[in-house]
Amino acid sequence: MSGYSEQILRYADNPHHVGELAGADGIGEVGLGAEERGARIAVRFFIKTAGRQVEMVRFQAFGCGYTIAACAAAAELAENTSMNEVLRISREAINARLGGLPVDRFYCADLAVEALRAAVAGSERQGERVTGNLARHQDHAGPRVRSDHPRYRQLMDSACSEDMVAADRHLLACLSAVMEEDGCPPEIALGLTSQQFISLWQNYFPDIDLDVAADISASRVSSAVSMDPELVSLLLGFIPAAHEPANRLSGTLLAHILAARAARPGHLWVAMGLFERAELGAAIKRHLPALFAANHQGMRWKRFFYKQICEQQGGLLCKSPVCGECSEYELCFNDGEP
Structure with a gap:
């Protein structure tokens, strides 16, 4: 991933907080509801706690490099702090940690904040998976142009x-x-x-x-x-x-x-x-x-592009090396049609 600032690139390429967290005490997500999966940018956070202290944070991001970087910054801000401090993490704090997001990418920081707060809520509900409530970004789920435009x-x-x-x-x-x-x-x-x-x-x-x-x-x-x-x-x-x-x-x-x-x-x-x-x-x-x-498997094109870049860099974008066995299959595929 390039075309980003060096600071954003460092966070987007850092795998330290990426992935699932076995035995997570709280899981929070945004954009992964039944009607949303594969149709919008999505984020999931896992946290492990000890009392009111957040000891470990991991995330999965289904979006662009800005989304990944925002989640990585949020995870870094949240780890080894109290739940109250995590709840105070803001878009502005993530933006500052990244050295500045483009204005039209502030939404990526909003996603990270909301999913992280949902994970804290999940930990307070005995490990329940909680879906964050964030208004959908204007990302045009349907056609922008029709024949009568x-x-x-x-x-x-x-x-x-x-x-x-x-x-x-x-x-x-x-x-x-x-x-x-x-x-x-x-x-x-x-x-x-x-x-x-x-x-x-x-x-x-x-x-x-x-x-x-x-x-x-x-x-x-x-x-x-x-x-x-x-x-x-x-x-x-x-x-x-x-x-x-x-x-x-x-x-x-x-x-x-x-x-x-x-x-x-x-x-x-x-x-x-x-x-x-x-x-x-x-x-x-x-x-x-x-x-x-x-793209012989028919992956969604944007997902396919960034999967190729990630693999060229030796990174891991996917949960499973075999697409058909991955629980996130529908995020990447659309009935076999890229």
């Missing part, structure tokens, strides 16, 4: 040359719609330079004035999210050896787009503005066939 409709109804792949045109129209909503330039929203974005626009939507493209790519709000260079590197490793056509959507451009949108909360297909999950797999199959083949 004004910008999508404008782009798809415009003329283009007959040799343009309709599915790629649809993908770029969806991405343009969410990029406009995010209010970020293409460098942030899509991981592309302005020139790359304009070149794609001129080829796929030649009848739409470039002023519209400029308006869409203009940054209006502060919603920047750091793209993970390590994820970019991973995805670029799957680029086909064949020559890539200029001014068309390619494996290289898609790799940058995937990395940029993966930095957003929630499901990757939703962050890309697609109508349904299967469209993401189809796009990867078209432009990054080796990547598609590598």
Whole structure:
């Protein structure tokens, strides 16, 4: 994991507090309810106590590197302190310990705080597993863009040359719609330079004035999210050896787009503005066939990406080495469809 500050990276890569805790006196979790599993960022904390003292803390995080780092910082703050002190741990304390989270990632600290407090509540209820109560982050569980979206409709109804792949045109129209909503330039929203974005626009939507493209790519709000260079590197490793056509959507451009949108909360297909999950797999199959083949078990794509990075670094992201035997299976898979 990279693209994070060195301090956040140190916490995200530190395995000391990661994992389950046998004989835990309290277990607290957020985002793992029956209707939530696999649909949102989730966190689980385990604590061992002696009287009112918290002696050991472990956690499991089902989210991005910021979530892992926030949980690691929370665990460090909580271990070897009193329960009352644990209950006073705040988002601000975690943020300070990490040297500053991006504003749009404060929610990761909120998750850690709530799950940790739930674990304390569990210890006070004789080891009961307690679910924390935290309002769902605006991570768009369903499609952000539909066929009647004004910008999508404008782009798809415009003329283009007959040799343009309709599915790629649809993908770029969806991405343009969410990029406009995010209010970020293409460098942030899509991981592309302005020139790359304009070149794609001129080829796929030649009848739409470039002023519209400029308006869409203009940054209006502060919603920047750091793209993970390590994820970019991973995805670029799957680029086909064949020559890539200029001014068309390619494996290289898609790799940058995937990395940029993966930095957003929630499901990757939703962050890309697609109508349904299967469209993401189809796009990867078209432009990054080796990547598609590598995910032969059908793991959710964002989960698959970070599992690959974790394994390259010798880390352990999973509870079980065999996916089918893992109790967290449904967090990573969606009925066999990535």
